[in-house]
Amino acid sequence: MQKIVPNIWCTRNAEEAGAFYADVFQNATSVVESRYPAEGLLEFQRELAGEPLTVSLTISGLEITLINAGSEFRPNPAISFMLNFDPLLFDGDEVTARASLDRIWARLSEHGTVLMDLGEYPFSEHYGWVEDRYGVSWQLILTDPAGEPRPFLMPALMFGSTAQNRAREAVDFYTSLFEDSALGERVLYDTAQGPVQPGSVQYSEFRVVDQWFVAMDAGGEQAFTFTPGVSLQVNCTGQEEIDRLWNALSAVPEAEQCGWLVDRFGVSWQIVPQQMAELMQRPGAFEHMLEMKKLVIHEF
Numbered sequence: 001m002q003k004i005v006p007n008i009w010c011t012r013n014a015e016e017a018g019a020f021y022a023d024v025f026q027n028a029t030s031v032v033e034s035r036y037p038a039e040g041l042l043e044f045q046r047e048l049a050g051e052p053l054t055v056s057l058t059i060s061g062l063e064i065t066l067i068n069a070g071s072e073f074r075p076n077p078a079i080s081f082m083l084n085f086d087p088l089l090f091d092g093d094e095v096t097a098r099a100s101l102d103r104i105w106a107r108l109s110e111h112g113t114v115l116m117d118l119g120e121y122p123f124s125e126h127y128g129w130v131e132d133r134y135g136v137s138w139q140l141i142l143t144d145p146a147g148e149p150r151p152f153l154m155p156a157l158m159f160g161s162t163a164q165n166r167a168r169e170a171v172d173f174y175t176s177l178f179e180d181s182a183l184g185e186r187v188l189y190d191t192a193q194g195p196v197q198p199g200s201v202q203y204s205e206f207r208v209v210d211q212w213f214v215a216m217d218a219g220g221e222q223a224f225t226f227t228p229g230v231s232l233q234v235n236c237t238g239q240e241e242i243d244r245l246w247n248a249l250s251a252v253p254e255a256e257q258c259g260w261l262v263d264r265f266g267v268s269w270q271i272v273p274q275q276m277a278e279l280m281q282r283p284g285a286f287e288h289m290l291e292m293k294k295l296v297i298h299e300f
Contacts, residue, residue, distance in 0.1 A: 001274050003178075003209045005233040006155050007065045008075055008136055010055075012048075014068035017134045018055040024107045026100075028059045030066075034280065040287040044070065060152040062211075065233065077115060078163075078222075079230035079267075080129070080137035082156045082214050087145045089152060094142070098126055101140050108132045108140075123203070135229070148184070150205070150212055155232070160195070160218030161225035163265045167201035167217045170265045177248055178208045194220050228260065231268035238273070239297050245271050246294045256293040273297050 010017050018030030033056040036048045048068070055066040083104065090097040105118055111133040118128030118140070126142035139156060159167040168186075175181040184205030189196050196202075200217040207213070236242045246261065249269055255262040259272050272295055279285055279300040288300050 001235055002063045002211070003235060004211055005063050005065050005235065006079070006081075007067055007231045007233050007270060008134075009073040009229045009231075010066050010068055010134065011071045011074070012051075012068065013134065014055040014066035015052050017136075018057045018066050020134075021057055021059065024104060025059045027061075028057070030055060030057045032056075033065070034277070037286050040284065040290075042290065062151065062153045073227055073229040075135045075137065075229040076224045076227060077129070077131065077137040078158050078160065078224055078226045080139055080156045080158070082139040082141065082154045084141060084143050084150050084152050084154065085126075086143045086149065086152075088149060092145070094145075098142055101126060101142055105130065105140050108138050154205075154212045154214050156214035156216070157226075157267065158216055158218050158222075159201075159225075159265065160222030163225050164195050164222075165197055165200045165217050166265055167204065167215045168199070170267075171201070171204055171206050171215050173264075174208070175206050177245070180209050182207045184212065189217075195222075226262075226266040226268065228262075228268040231260065231270055233270040233272060235274040235276075236271060242271050242273065242295060242297075245269075250294075258289050258292060259295040271295065 015032060022028045022030040032052045033054045036045065036051055036053045038049050041049055052068045055068065057064045057066055085097045085101040087094040087097045090100065105128055108130050113131040115131055116129035121127050124141045129139045131137045159170065175183055184207060186204040187202045189198060189200045189202050191198055196217050196219060201215060204215045205212055206215065234245060236245065249263045250256060250261040251264040252262040259270050261269050261271065263269060273279065282300050285300050292299065
């Protein structure tokens, strides 16, 4: 089971979004994983009775959950998804890697917003950043095959606004918190540049179990920061791990609800038992979950 599953908040269109992504990406699937119950919903959820609750999207082996809900939250570029077009992933053929990047860029750009134009940059000869029609942000990069291999898709955290210049602190904290974690490449700013200070993170990578993540400090002033629009779900082996991670991560008491929390950097997490799907099949499970802050397995 994947240890950390990115969750994307969708406004009543998770099933549509999942079908779109499954069509855009090769080696991708999308399936409705769970539905809202017919009874026991809160008043603002009642119009969702029987509709999809979560959609499981898998892209090149990485699982992403699309949450079907209201308009309370929306993704933003604070957490994006980096698509690594390494020629080694395309049988060593750079032409094929570039063509695949261009094809996916064209699809994601339809009815979307370009955040950084597709073109040549000091760190890559072919790179672009786009926010798609559903508000999800993607960084597409043609990478140097001489570097260490990385997965095709990596969640990327950008520390800006109230979290500016905290990427290094956050990565060190996360890698100390999760077992079998490690720091990968880390490139720091030598001089001040806009909101960044010397020693801020220009680019870094870290690994949790077998998953890679990217982290960086925003290079320009940002009006946005992390929200529940994109959260990170941790599948825990038991109550002891739930308790440990909850106590270490939770920093905003008023944000604690149904296994959700917000950490000291503003990142939203869901700390759940790995048998969550099984627990939700129990009678009254949805109502019991709504009453909890930290999830307690024996209370389902």
